[in-house]
Amino acid sequence: MRARMATHGDVRAHEITHGRGEARRMANVRVVHRFAKADANVNAGSARRFRERRGRGVTSNAKDDDDDDGDDRGDGKGEYTLRTPTTPTRFKVPEGRALDVARAAAAIPLRLTSGLVVHGYVASAKREDAKDGTYSVFKTRGGYLEERGNVSEFKRPKKEIKIYQFQGCPFCRKVREAVIGLDLDVTYYPTPRGGPEYRPFVAREGGKSQFPYMIDENTGVKMYESDDIIAYLYESYGPGKDAISGFLTSPITPLAAGLSSLARAGKGSMYRPSKKPENMKPITFWAYEASPFCVLVAEVLNELELPYKQRSCGRGSPKRQELFDKRGMFQVPYIEDPNTGIAMFESADIIQYLEETYAA
Numbered sequence: 458m459r460a461r462m463a464t465h466g467d468v469r470a471h472e473i474t475h476g477r478g479e480a481r482r483m484a485n486v487r488v489v490h491r492f493a494k495a496d497a498n499v500n501a502g503s504a505r506r507f508r509e510r511r512g513r514g515v516t517s518n519a520k521d522d523d524d525d526d527g528d529d530r531g532d533g534k535g536e537y538t539l540r541t542p543t544t545p546t547r548f549k550v551p552e553g554r555a556l557d558v559a560r561a562a563a564a565i566p567l568r569l570t571s572g573l574v575v576h577g578y579v580a581s582a583k584r585e586d587a588k589d590g591t592y593s594v595f596k597t598r599g600g601y602l603e604e605r606g607n608v609s610e611f612k613r614p615k616k617e618i619k620i621y622q623f624q625g626c627p628f629c630r631k632v633r634e635a636v637i638g639l640d641l642d643v644t645y646y647p648t649p650r651g652g653p654e655y656r657p658f659v660a661r662e663g664g665k666s667q668f669p670y671m672i673d674e675n676t677g678v679k680m681y682e683s684d685d686i687i688a689y690l691y692e693s694y695g696p697g698k699d700a701i702s703g704f705l706t707s708p709i710t711p712l713a714a715g716l717s718s719l720a721r722a723g724k725g726s727m728y729r730p731s732k733k734p735e736n737m738k739p740i741t742f743w744a745y746e747a748s749p750f751c752v753l754v755a756e757v758l759n760e761l762e763l764p765y766k767q768r769s770c771g772r773g774s775p776k777r778q779e780l781f782d783k784r785g786m787f788q789v790p791y792i793e794d795p796n797t798g799i800a801m802f803e804s805a806d807i808i809q810y811l812e813e814t815y816a817a
Contacts, residue, residue, distance in 0.1 A: 537793045537800035540810070545788050551805035554753070561749030564717035571704035572634035572746030575773040576695065577607030592781035594772070606773035608640035611695050616674040618643045620686075621659045623650070624725025624752075624759040627714035628683040629669045631705055633746050634714075635687045637771040638702065639695045644739050644766045647759040651728035654762060725756035730817035731763065734796060739764040741793040743780055745771040750804040754790045757811050765792075 550558050570578070580602060587593050587601040595602040620636075620643050622629035636643055648656040648668050660666040663681060671680045676693070680686050687705055688698040704710065742758065742765040744751035758765050770776040770789060781787040792807055793800045797814065801807050 537798055539784070539800045539802075540806075541802065542806045542809075543803045545786065545802040549803075551803070554805060557753060558749045560720040560722075561752040563720035564714075564752075565747060565749075567713045567717050568634065568747065569704065571702060572630075572637045573771055574638070575606035575608045575640045575771045576611075576638050576700070578604065578771075578773040579606070580604045580772075590782070592778045592787050604773045604777075606640070607696075608773075609775060611639065612693070614641070614673070614675045614694060618674070619646060619672040620644070620669055621646045621648050621655055621671075622669040623648045623652075624756050625718045625721070625723050626668055626726070627711045627718060630714040630718065630746070631683045631710060632669045632671075632686050632690075635690055635701075635705055636767070637746050637769050638705075639690055640769050640771065640774050640776070641690065641694055642766060642768050644764060645758075646764050647762050649726055649728040649759050649762060652762045653728070655764075721752070721756065725759040727760065728762060729760045731761040731815045732817045733761065733763055733815050737764060738795040739766040741766050741768060741795070743768045743770055743776070743789050743791040745769060745774075745789065747771070748789055751790045753804050754792070754807050754811075757808050761811065761815050763811070763815055 564572070582600060583603050584600050586599060587596055591601075593601040594604065618641065620632060622632065622645060624647070646655040646658075648659060650656075656666060659668070659670045662672075663670055663679060665681070667681050669681075669683055669686060671678070671686045671689075673679075673689075673693070678689065680689060684706070687701060691698045691701050740758070740763060742751075742754070744755065744767055746752075757763075768776055768780075770780065770787075777787050780789075780791065784791070788802050790804055790807055791800070791802050792810075794814075799810065801810055
């Protein structure tokens, strides 16, 4: 069954109806981009506490692990062994990956806040000390930056939303950006060219090999076309399609999204042989689209056709505090692999882990 919805492309009507919220959001662009390079953001105090905890052999929600290089597994109770070959460090660019990170960051000036912040994003500087245990991207003595959105007001899906897509597709990128804006958790099934599993599945299920393709198990809706998918998600799990950002509906959006991907020269678009297990459980991937460090990991996940459940955590997302509570810090990318029981920060470490574990 295919359901289709009219694409909302009237940016002017959106500006009239939501002018105040849009103006406030745009007023925060300068503040947001001041911290855009903090994609590996860890509060200095959080990183220090993390190192202290690691030194004592303790990490939250993980069993003790004195050998970071061992293939240790979780205890079967939903907990993971946190493997830390590299101590998570703020603003750190992996050695030898500076050019890759720079190219992955090319989308920031082209896409601005799309894929970076949640809907209703507001940033405000507080002239007081942050309470202990409070996440903030930026803290100083006597002040911190508070970021929030209005996504907690929206309906949340109870069942899985599946999106079949691949990293280098500009239309898929539009949908991924909308997912971040709505702060949705979705399961991505990569469909790189030459992929043996999910690309043929879409052709059989939907009747054609076209991407993105969405299946919403909450409603039974199955859908092609990026604009239709975005409108559906905003209607079902957001403020309504009239509130879709012009960054997603503009006629030049596919071009801008395509140029963003062009800088990566097709990374994440072609299949590489993998040795993923049969009936592989999706890897949990904490990320947001505008982070160049997350992009590098997503490319490998796509090339190896590894399914992953994205815990979306754009700026203003309450899930940033959730990860902070879970690990005593916030930094993305962060993965939890239910197939091995391993959890991990740091893009370079994650990529090495994925290559060693799943690349054929």
